[in-house]
Each structure stands twice: as structure tokens, then as C-alpha cells.
Amino acid sequence: MAVVRQPTRAGVRDAAAKVARILPPTPLFTARIGGVDVALKAESLQPVGAFKIRGAWHRLTALDDAARAKGVVAFSSGNHAQGVAWAAKRLGIAATIVMPADAPATKRDGTLALGAEVVSFDRATEDRVQIARSLAEARGATLVPSFDDAWVIEGQGSAGVEAAAQMAAAGLGPVTRIVAPCGGGGLAAGLALALPDAGVTVVEPEGWDDMRRSLEAGWIEPVGDDAPPTACDALQTQRVSPLTFDVLSRRGAEGVAVSEAETAAAQRWAAERLRLVIEPGGAVALAALLAGKVRPESGTLAILSGGNVDLAAYATVLRGG
Amino acid sequence: MAVVRQPTRAGVRDAAAKVARILPPTPLFTARIGGVDVALKAESLQPVGAFKIRGAWHRLTALDDAARAKGVVAFSSGNHAQGVAWAAKRLGIAATIVMPADAPATKRDGTLALGAEVVSFDRATEDRVQIARSLAEARGATLVPSFDDAWVIEGQGSAGVEAAAQMAAAGLGPVTRIVAPCGGGGLAAGLALALPDAGVTVVEPEGWDDMRRSLEAGWIEPVGDDAPPTACDALQTQRVSPLTFDVLSRRGAEGVAVSEAETAAAQRWAAERLRLVIEPGGAVALAALLAGKVRPESGTLAILSGGNVDLAAYATVLRGG
Numbered sequence: 001m002a003v004v005r006q007p008t009r010a011g012v013r014d015a016a017a018k019v020a021r022i023l024p025p026t027p028l029f030t031a032r033i034g035g036v037d038v039a040l041k042a043e044s045l046q047p048v049g050a051f052k053i054r055g056a057w058h059r060l061t062a063l064d065d066a067a068r069a070k071g072v073v074a075f076s077s078g079n080h081a082q083g084v085a086w087a088a089k090r091l092g093i094a095a096t097i098v099m100p101a102d103a104p105a106t107k108r109d110g111t112l113a114l115g116a117e118v119v120s121f122d123r124a125t126e127d128r129v130q131i132a133r134s135l136a137e138a139r140g141a142t143l144v145p146s147f148d149d150a151w152v153i154e155g156q157g158s159a160g161v162e163a164a165a166q167m168a169a170a171g172l173g174p175v176t177r178i179v180a181p182c183g184g185g186g187l188a189a190g191l192a193l194a195l196p197d198a199g200v201t202v203v204e205p206e207g208w209d210d211m212r213r214s215l216e217a218g219w220i221e222p223v224g225d226d227a228p229p230t231a232c233d234a235l236q237t238q239r240v241s242p243l244t245f246d247v248l249s250r251r252g253a254e255g256v257a258v259s260e261a262e263t264a265a266a267q268r269w270a271a272e273r274l275r276l277v278i279e280p281g282g283a284v285a286l287a288a289l290l291a292g293k294v295r296p297e298s299g300t301l302a303i304l305s306g307g308n309v310d311l312a313a314y315a316t317v318l319r320g321g
Numbered sequence: 322m323a324v325v326r327q328p329t330r331a332g333v334r335d336a337a338a339k340v341a342r343i344l345p346p347t348p349l350f351t352a353r354i355g356g357v358d359v360a361l362k363a364e365s366l367q368p369v370g371a372f373k374i375r376g377a378w379h380r381l382t383a384l385d386d387a388a389r390a391k392g393v394v395a396f397s398s399g400n401h402a403q404g405v406a407w408a409a410k411r412l413g414i415a416a417t418i419v420m421p422a423d424a425p426a427t428k429r430d431g432t433l434a435l436g437a438e439v440v441s442f443d444r445a446t447e448d449r450v451q452i453a454r455s456l457a458e459a460r461g462a463t464l465v466p467s468f469d470d471a472w473v474i475e476g477q478g479s480a481g482v483e484a485a486a487q488m489a490a491a492g493l494g495p496v497t498r499i500v501a502p503c504g505g506g507g508l509a510a511g512l513a514l515a516l517p518d519a520g521v522t523v524v525e526p527e528g529w530d531d532m533r534r535s536l537e538a539g540w541i542e543p544v545g546d547d548a549p550p551t552a553c554d555a556l557q558t559q560r561v562s563p564l565t566f567d568v569l570s571r572r573g574a575e576g577v578a579v580s581e582a583e584t585a586a587a588q589r590w591a592a593e594r595l596r597l598v599i600e601p602g603g604a605v606a607l608a609a610l611l612a613g614k615v616r617p618e619s620g621t622l623a624i625l626s627g628g629n630v631d632l633a634a635y636a637t638v639l640r641g642g
Contacts, residue, residue, distance in 0.1 A: 027348055027366060044596045045348060106593060268632060272427060275365045275598040275628030307596030311589060311639045318636035 004150075007243060011154035012194045015058040016161035022057065022090075023047070026159070028166040029274055033289050036296040039172055040286065041163045044278055044307025048110065050234070051159050051187055051305050052076075052083030052146070058155030059144050060087040068093050071141040075099075075132040077233050078107025079306050080146035085114035096141070098132045104233060104310040147184030148241035157190025163301050164195060176299030179203060179285040182211045182255070183235040185244030187305060192251045198301070200253035201294050203284040205230040205263065211240050211248070212255020220245050231260060231313070234281030234306055256294055262287040264317045270304065271318060280317075282306035325471075328564060332475035333515045336379040337482035343378065343411075344368070347480070349487040350595055354610050357617040360493055361607065362484045365599055365628025369431065371555070372480050372508055372626050373397075373404030373467070379476030380465050381408040389414050392462040396420075396453040398554050399428025400627050401467035406435035417462070419453045425554060425631040468505030469562035478511025484622050485516060497620030500524060500606040503532045503576070504556040506565030508626060513572045519622070521574035522615050524605040526551040526584065532561050532569070533576020541566050552581060552634070555602030555627055577615055583608040585638045591625065592639060601638075603627035 029040045043051035060072065071094035074084040081097040088095035095116040099108060100123040111118055119135065121128050136143040145152060164175050175198045180188040182202035188211075192200045202211050207227040214221045222239040230236065258266075263280050266287035270278040278286070285302040288294040350361045364372035381393065392415035395405040402418040409416035416437040420429060421444040432439055440456065442449050457464040466473060485496050496519045501509040503523035509532075513521045523532050528548040535542045543560040551557065579587075584601050587608035591599040599607070606623040609615040 024348075027345075049596050271598045271630070271635070272632055275370050275630075277592045277596040277598055309592070309596075311593055314592070315636040315639035318632050318639070 004243070007150040007153040007189065007193055007247065009193045009196065011150065012157035012161065012190060015054065015155045016158035018061060019054050019057055019155070019158045023053070025162045025166060028163060028170065030170065030172065031273060034292065034296040036298055036300065037172065038289060038296050039163065039167050039301045040274065041159060041301065041303050042276055043159060043303055043305050044276060044282055048079070048082035048086045049306055049308040050079035050083065050282070051156055051303070052080045053086055054158045055152035055155030055186060056080070056083035056087040056144065059149060059151040060091055060093060062151050063142060067142050071095065071139060072144050073098070073132050073136040073141045074144040074146065075128040076146050077236065078103045078111070079234050079308060081111045081116070082107060082114060084144050085111050085116035089115050096135055098128050098135065100128070104308065106308050106310060110308065147186030147244055150243060153186050153190045153243060154193070155190065156187040157194040159187070159303065160191040160194030167301065173299050175301045177201065177297055177301070179288060179294050179300060179302040181235060181281055181284045181303065181305045183237040183281065185211055185240045185248060187303065188253065189244040189247040192247050192253065200248060200251050201288070202248065202253055202255045203288045204255060204257055205232045205235055205284065206257045206259050208232070208235055209255055209257035212257060214240060214245055215249055215253055215255050218249070232263065232281035232284060234279065235284065256288045258284050258287040258291060258293060262291045264320055266290050267317050276304065277307045277309055277314065278304050279306045279309045325564070328471040328474040328510065328514055328568065330514045330517065332471065333478035333482065333511060336375065336476045337479035339382055340375050340378055340476070340479045344374070346483045346487060349484060349491065351491065351493065352594060355613065355617040357619055357621065358493065359610060359617050359621045359623060360484065360488050361595070362480060362622065362624050363597055364480060364624055364626050365597060365603055369400070369403035369407045370627055370629040371400035371404065371603070372477055372624070373401045374407055375479045376473035376476030376507060377401070377404035377408040377465065380470060380472040381412055381414060383472050384463060388463050392416065392460060393465050394419070394453050394457040394462045395465045395467065396449040397467050398557065399424045399432070400555050400629060402432045402437070403428060403435060405465050406432050406437035410436050417456055419449050419456065421449065425629060427629050427631060431629065468507030468565055471564060474507050474511045474564060475514070476511065477508040478515040480624065481512040481515030488622065494620050496622045498522065498618055498622070500609060500615050500621060500623040502556060502602055502605045502624060502626045504558040504602065506532055506561045506569060508624065509574065510565040510568040513568050513574065521569060521572050522609070523569065523574055523576045524609045525576060525578055526553045526556055526605065527578045527580050529553070529556055530576055530578035533578060535561060535566055536570055536574055536576050539570070553584065553602035553605065555600065556605065577609045579605050579608040579612060579614060583612045585641055587611050588638050597625065598628045598630055598635065599625050600627045600630045
């Protein structure tokens, strides 16, 4: 069995340098929450509307010419799909994306618009990992996982390098606490590697808080069969990866779960106060702070990780206040 | 009678330098519209949610200590109010804002949160200019008009200096055409001064296109008594100012009017494609481009001028697609 490459801080720095050459830093907002100025990084304003563009870029640029010629395959509910499609288009690589049939139309359309081939699957009856693996094998293409990959994790961590520089420039001091949405844990693990002196809190929807339970247990626990429906399509990961779990576990990261109502309230807050469209999964870190489930402290950095919404569903959230 | 100070390009450059010392540049997005890459400047992401912070800062910093001690008075439907309140708070100046009683709650709350005193008036029966003038006279305070003032116009123009630098850095070339929302014309006139080689198109809601008619007539024409209701509260100006009209008229600026439906479509487009909350009045320039009323050309710069929405009304717009 091949040795699995582990993500490293040096890799995050390399990723940050590569990302900085093609993408301007996403805006960093400051907001007073719980009497403290909290830094909020708007990864929703990336060209594909999510931080996933970072990991995809770091991964795809690491492929050699032979691998690039054979294309890439990814499975994703949408944001990773668009990140891979964006990077592939820019590098002239063919991309095939395996997406659930019930993915938000915006994410599907965005992926198609970037020139990727989309293969649909039924979330209830089919295994996307298996479909993607079969496709990749048949074509000799490279599988680009959405979080279970050292390059992808390092790439997502570039957001932390960027945010630390912005916070220093804004006089907000060093990052003392990272608060990040968590699906498979790629973003949180990357940030943890990027910022070795900061505390790490991952935030998940209630019932989908498998990373929280895993960190408490000391081993990986999957999402339960009784997980309730959640609007956070980007965070519906059944099982985290040893790569992300190990990084977070060794750092003593802790997890917090937020309710659907808390997430919706955070989306409304972001629309009204920051004038940003944030998708449910992208708003959970902010939700945890606003709900008092994470105590804001000086040097807190929260990630607004994505902004790809279904307009009708988003309108319902905005009316719900 | 005192000679009215005229806005100048040198004043705009001075304003841009002053603004750059306290506010980071607002993000510039690129979007493919009509086969051309158009630059969209998100002034909605200013701390108060609109470009008005620029003019307010340039005006208030120009006051001497004696004037600062007596405070400032402004009349505004909301965005200028928040801009003046923000600048006044930062400079330790007392601010009184005369606002219509039907101004969006967000704008009123934002103004109060910035420590300003708010005086309400009835848009139908009272004259806000008269109320503001009386208040200013009684207190010896300085009246800060929302557009009829050289400093305010110069301040708004700083957005053009900023955008030109961003477009050059992004390889988008020089600005060939400015497309700007127009209420009293302060933003458009400031941009025209900032970018002397660009064509200028101002965009107004249908029926409120008094600047368009004025530019065609060669003299200032007010809004007609039969102007229909508009969601663009920020652009409901009854009469433009000689200061803004003269700048735009001499530059051969032209006007375009957009429908409420076109404006709403642009708000939806901005939410879905840019993940930005844009208020109706802030979306009219984008609406003109998307509706084909302004032909996009290489070097086009459109301003997304504000993002302060009433959430319920905004949700209705998002559902309307």
C-alpha cells in the first residue's frame, strides 16, 4: 500500500504563494460581536463563491503534464465541483464532476458553465465515491477528493495565511482562535496547519457534528443514521478523513454544533450587516459566534466559507427573521 | 452672495489620498456581460454599505476645529446619513440627521447605531432641506448636503481613482466608460472628474430620470409630479444640483432609465453570481448593462453603489425571478 502524503505547514505556505499569484485576497470584515472585534473572512467572494478554489488550485497545479492530459474527476455537492472546474479550465485540464442529483441548481449550473462534465447520482441509493473512482480508473484520470487529500487540505489553509496578514495589517493582532465550518474538515485542518498558535473550533450543523464527536472520542465516528435534514448541503459529509481528523485532533481542536435556526439567523445578519449572501453551510461559524456558542475573543477569525445559494430557499431564510 | 466652490479633479485626487488612509479599496469584480469583461465595483461593501462614506469623510475632514465643535447636520434617506454619521463618529463630531419617516429601518438603525441624532420628517408634507437648514442655523452647525457640495462630489469621485488603479492591476486596461447610479448626481460627477478620458452614462429609475432629461435639455429639469413609485429609495431626488449637472453636462454625459423589473433582475443576478446583497438604487447601473440599455465595451466600469436593504422587501425581490 502506498504511503499517504500528509499535509504540512510548508505545503500550506507553498499553496498560499501559488494562490496569491492568481487570486486577490478575499475581503476581511470586522464586526463587533459580544463586545469584541471579530474578523470575518469572506471566502464567499471567491470567483466560484467558496474557498474550495484554493485546494483545487494547489492540487491541480501539482499534477505533471501526463496526469493533466488524462483529466481529473471529483465528487462534490457543488462548491468543490466548481473549484475543480475553475482550476481545470484555467489549466486546460478536462474535468468530470460527480454531483448529487439534488444539488442546488446554482452549483450545478456554475459547474457546467465552467466547462466541466457533470455526472449525476442519487444521494440515497448510490455511492458517489465509488462512481468517481470507477470513472477515474476507466479514464486514467486523477481523482481530486474534496478533503481527503494533502494538497487539498494545504490549499484550503492558504486562507489562513492570507487572513493572518490582513489581520496584522488592520491592527487586529495575531489570530488567537480559528472558527471554521466543517464538513470533511479540509478547511479547518488547513487553517490549523497555517496558524499553529491559534485555538481551533470547528462548527457543524446539529446531528451532522461527527467531527465534534470524533474529536471528543479520539477516533473517527461517522454521522448517525438519524441525522436530521439540514440546509447546509456543503457540510453533509458522512465521515471525516484520517488526514483531517489527525491534524485537528493533535491540535486539540474542539467542535460545536449549531441549529438550523441559528444558521438562518447568521445568514440574515450577514445580509443586513455585511451585505453578503452567505449559504447555510458558509454561515455556521458566524452562527456559533452570534449564538454565544463560541465566546468571541480578541484575535478571533471566523470563516464565511461560501455564498452559493438557491435564491428561492435563501429568500425564505431572509423572510424568516 | 458667496462664490460656490466648484469640484475639481485635484480635489478628487486629494479625497482619494485621504480615503485611502482610512478605508481599504472596495473589491472590484469582473463579470462577462454581453461578451465583454465588465468591471463591477462593490461600494456596497463599504463599512456603512454605500459609497457615501467617501464624500462625508472628505467634507468633514475639511472642517476646521471651530466648525467641528459645532457639529454637522445632514438630510438623507439613509446612505448619506450613515456616511456622515460614520465620519462624524470617527472625528468626534456631533451629527444630526434629518431622515424621511419611511426610510428603510436598516438605514435608520445603522445611523442611530453610529451615534447620530435622527430627526424624522414626512416626505409628503415637509421639506427636508428646510428642516435641515433651520437646525443647522439654530445650532451654528455645518450643513452637509448629500450631493450639492464640491467636497462631497470630490469625495465620491475617489471611487473612480481607486477603480482605475484596480482595473490597471487586473489587466483590464483604462476605464473607457463609467456607468453609475444617479440620484442627485454626486457619484457620477465625482467619477467624471476622476476619470477625464472615460465616457459617462448615468442610470436612473424610470420616471425619476430627471438627470437624463436635464442632460438632453441642456438645463436642469426636476422630477415630474407623476413620477411612479420606485424601490430605489436612494435615488429619489427631486432636482439635481447645478454643481453635478454642470460637470456631467460639460462632459457630454448621457442618461438611461431602467424599469423596476430590470432593477430587481439585477439584484437577483448580483446575489446569485457575485454573492452580493445590492439595494435597488445600487443595482441600476448593473441593470442597464444586463438589460442591454448600455452596451458593454472593453474598459466599462459599473458601480454597485449600495447594499442597505430592508430584508423583507429584498426577499420578495429574490423570490420574484
